[in-house]
Amino acid sequence: MPEDRPHDGDDFQLVTRTGDLERTQYGIPLAVLAELTHRCPLQCPYCSNPLELEAASGELTTAEWLHVIDELAEIGVLQIHFSGGEPTVRKDLVALVARATEVGLYSNLITSAVMLTRDKLAALADAGLNHVQISFQGAEPVVADRVGGFRNGHAKKLAAARWTRELDLPLTINAVMHRQNLHQLPDIIDMAVALDADRLEVANVQYYGWALKNRQALMPTVAQLEQTTRLVTAAQQRLNAVLVIDYVIPDYYASRPKQCMGGWGRQFFNISPAGKVLPCHAAETITGLSFESVRDHSLDWIWNHSAAFNRYRGTDWMPEPCLSCAHKEEDFGGCRCQAFALTGDAGNTDPACALSPMHGRIFALAETESGADRNAFLYRNFSGGLPETD
Amino acid sequence: MQAETPPAVRAPRPRITAQSVPRLPRHVKLHHDKTRDRWVILVPERVLLPDDTAVAVLQRVDGARRVCDIVDDLARVYNADPALILKDSIALLQDLADKAFLLAATEPPDA
Ligand code: SF4
Ligand code: SF4
Numbered sequence: 001m002p003e004d005r006p007h008d009g010d011d012f013q014l015v016t017r018t019g020d021l022e023r024t025q026y027g028i029p030l031a032v033l034a035e036l037t038h039r040c041p042l043q044c045p046y047c048s049n050p051l052e053l054e055a056a057s058g059e060l061t062t063a064e065w066l067h068v069i070d071e072l073a074e075i076g077v078l079q080i081h082f083s084g085g086e087p088t089v090r091k092d093l094v095a096l097v098a099r100a101t102e103v104g105l106y107s108n109l110i111t112s113a114v115m116l117t118r119d120k121l122a123a124l125a126d127a128g129l130n131h132v133q134i135s136f137q138g139a140e141p142v143v144a145d146r147v148g149g150f151r152n153g154h155a156k157k158l159a160a161a162r163w164t165r166e167l168d169l170p171l172t173i174n175a176v177m178h179r180q181n182l183h184q185l186p187d188i189i190d191m192a193v194a195l196d197a198d199r200l201e202v203a204n205v206q207y208y209g210w211a212l213k214n215r216q217a218l219m220p221t222v223a224q225l226e227q228t229t230r231l232v233t234a235a236q237q238r239l240n241a242v243l244v245i246d247y248v249i250p251d252y253y254a255s256r257p258k259q260c261m262g263g264w265g266r267q268f269f270n271i272s273p274a275g276k277v278l279p280c281h282a283a284e285t286i287t288g289l290s291f292e293s294v295r296d297h298s299l300d301w302i303w304n305h306s307a308a309f310n311r312y313r314g315t316d317w318m319p320e321p322c323l324s325c326a327h328k329e330e331d332f333g334g335c336r337c338q339a340f341a342l343t344g345d346a347g348n349t350d351p352a353c354a355l356s357p358m359h360g361r362i363f364a365l366a367e368t369e370s371g372a373d374r375n376a377f378l379y380r381n382f383s384g385g386l387p388e389t390d
Numbered sequence: 391m392q393a394e395t396p397p398a399v400r401a402p403r404p405r406i407t408a409q410s411v412p413r414l415p416r417h418v419k420l421h422h423d424k425t426r427d428r429w430v431i432l433v434p435e436r437v438l439l440p441d442d443t444a445v446a447v448l449q450r451v452d453g454a455r456r457v458c459d460i461v462d463d464l465a466r467v468y469n470a471d472p473a474l475i476l477k478d479s480i481a482l483l484q485d486l487a488d489k490a491f492l493l494a495a496t497e498p499p500d501a
Contacts, residue, residue: 028425030437076425078437106419106432131417131434170417170434198417198490199434241403244490 026266026313029303031079032072033270033281036065036093040086042112043149043379043386044137046176046211046218049085050284053382054273062092064294066099068271071299073103083110085273094123101128108133110174113160114153118167121160125167132164133172133201139187147181149379149386161195172199178218179370182228189235193243200243202232204250208282208337210380217377221370225253252366256327257334257350264336265309277302279309282337286346312336317347321355404494406457406484408476411495413453418491420448433491447479451492457483 038053060068072080080100087093088111100107108131109124121132134157138144144154164171173192177185185202192200204225205211205218220228232247239245251258261268261280270278275294278284284291289308292301303309311317315328322333333339334350342351343358351358379386404410414420419432420440429445431438440448446468450460461479465472486492 074425076423078421078423078430078432079435104421106421108434130419130432133434168416170415172434 026263026309028076029269030077030267031081032077032268033081033083034065034068034087035083035085035270035272035281036060036087036090036096037273038085038382039089040084040112040380041089041114041150042086042153043381044147044176044210045149045214045377045379046178046205047380048206048209048211048282049380050209050282051213051384053085053380055382059090059273060275060294062095064275065092065096068275068294068299069096069099069105070103071294073105075300075303077105079106079108081108081110086112086115088115088120094120094127097124097129098127106130111135111160112148112153112157114150114156116156116160116163118163121163121167121169125169129169131172132169133174134161134164135174135176136188136191137176138181139184139191143181143184147377149377149388158195161197165196170199171195171197172201173197174201174203176203176205177220177228178205179220179224180217180375182220182224185228185231189231189239189243189245193239197243199246201246201248202228203246203248206248206251206338208285208341210378210385212341213378213385216369216372216374219252219366219370219372220250222253222367224370225249250366251335251338251350251352252362254352255354257331257338257352259331260335260338260350263314263332264312265303265306266313266332269303269309277306279312280335280337283308285337286340289346312346319348321353322349325355403487403490404492406480406487406492406494407496408456408458408461408480409496410457410483411453411455412451412457412483412487413493413495414448414451415491415493418486420445431491433489438491443478444482447482451483453495 037056037059038049039056082093082096087109097107107129109129110133113134136144136157137147138154141154145151161171173195175188189200204220207215211218232245236245265279270281271294272278276284276291277294277299278291283289289311291308292306318328318333322328334352336346338352339348339350340346342362349356351362353359377388379388406412417434421430421432423430429440431440446464447460450463457479461472461476464475483492487494
């Protein structure tokens with residue numbers, strides 16, 4: 001479920017020692033996204049995994065992950081998000097969660113939920129799992145199962161969401177929205193309430209990986225976006241005491257870039273199935289950067305010395321308009337992966353920013369693509385993608 | 391989906407009074423972080439930074455003591471004005487409850 005990222009910390013403060021809050025430099029990492037595997041029974045066309053997926057044979061072993069979890073606790077990481085691909089594909093997931101609990105890490109499972117059973121969830125809860133996040137592709141099976149490319153997936157997710165609450169685990173529903181399912185948002189909100197979720201994330205697709213390939217089929221229209229914003233705002237007020245709703249608008253229509261990962265190499269990092277340590281889950285799409293592996297270096301060394309991490313840390317690397325911008329310590333110039341995907345240079349201002357010279361072109365591109373008639377998906381798989389047929 | 395499940399099963403957020411018995415739900419952990427040498431509150435997707443007063447209150451939140459018991463204890467330990475501590479504690483706990491990070495009963499569990 002890597003379409004979602006850990007949230008930015010409060011106010012972008014780095015959490016260092018008491019009374020020692022740095023605003024611009026990197027500190028001790030707060031959280032890690034552990035992508036245990038790229039294997040997944042679903043084939044979402046917006047999946048943010050790389051186009052070249054890691055085969056099972058390249059994945060870190062159980063012993064390697066256990067060692068990584070110990071290292072995470074030692075360097076001061078507080079939260080671990082078990083993600084993928086589909087993390088429940090790994091047979092050792094319970095053991096990994098148990099180790100995280102043992103070393104004091106707060107654990108979150110980010111899952112498509114179609115492989116969960118009540119017993120598996122109970123075992124994870126017993127191992128100390130703190131939170132469950134389940135993705136939904138729509139409000140009902142016709143749209144949802146088509147988007148996920150997996151028959152009966154929606155019904156399985158509903159069951160897993162109910163078990164989650166029966167086991168008294170807190171539940172976040174992650175709804176990934178795009179042109180072809182935005183009309184179901186009101187029903188998705190009702191569904192989240194009926195499932196007794198604690199939180200709903202209304203996350204518009206971010207265009208990396210597979211989503212970039214499928215952009216024409218996914219890009220919402222400006223009218224859809226405006227309606228969505230109204231809808232979400234009204235629901236946030238109406239459900240104030242019942243459900244927390246977080247809302248991520250699509251970058252291309254934003255005027256300020258999102259605060260990607262709280263700044264490159266600043267608070268968070270990602271570990272790929274093969275053990276590469278990345279400043280964000282899409283970082284490998286940037287050609288010309290090389291990333292170290294937990295197989296070759298300690299996490300402590302990588303966090304402090306990796307050339308790829310240091311490259312875009314802080315604000316010194318910035319070009320104009322960022323360099324002299326008042327917001328540079330708030331959004332750190334936006335997303336490096338998006339800057340690379342849209343401008344060919346990861347060191348440029350994220351074109352999602354209205355101050356970027358590329359912004360007008362990107363906005364126009366989004367508008368044009370949103371009006372495209374091309375609704376067929378290219379499904380995510382291990383062999384370059386599967387075109388949708390009727 | 392909506393047809394088969396009754397809506398809004400969740401109870402509204404509690405209102406905190408001196409008689410409330412607060413407790414932290416499973417997904418909220420008050421944690422002492424050795425590396426940073428400070429207390430943090432771990433919640434889904436976020437880390438909150440409690441100040442010293444909040445830490446002192448939350449360390450006494452155990453699902454058994456009422457807010458007024460916690461306040462009495464704090465007033466004794468810190469030799470401070472109970473009325474002021476009560477006001478601060480209720481504000482703090484209500485803020486957490488509003489964010490769904492705190493549960494509260496109106497009665498102590500079987501005294
Ligand atoms: S295919 Fe879908 S469910 Fe599977 S990892 Fe990608 S986004 Fe998540
Ligand atoms: S110019 Fe750069 S720093 Fe300023 S708002 Fe845009 S992306 Fe952020």
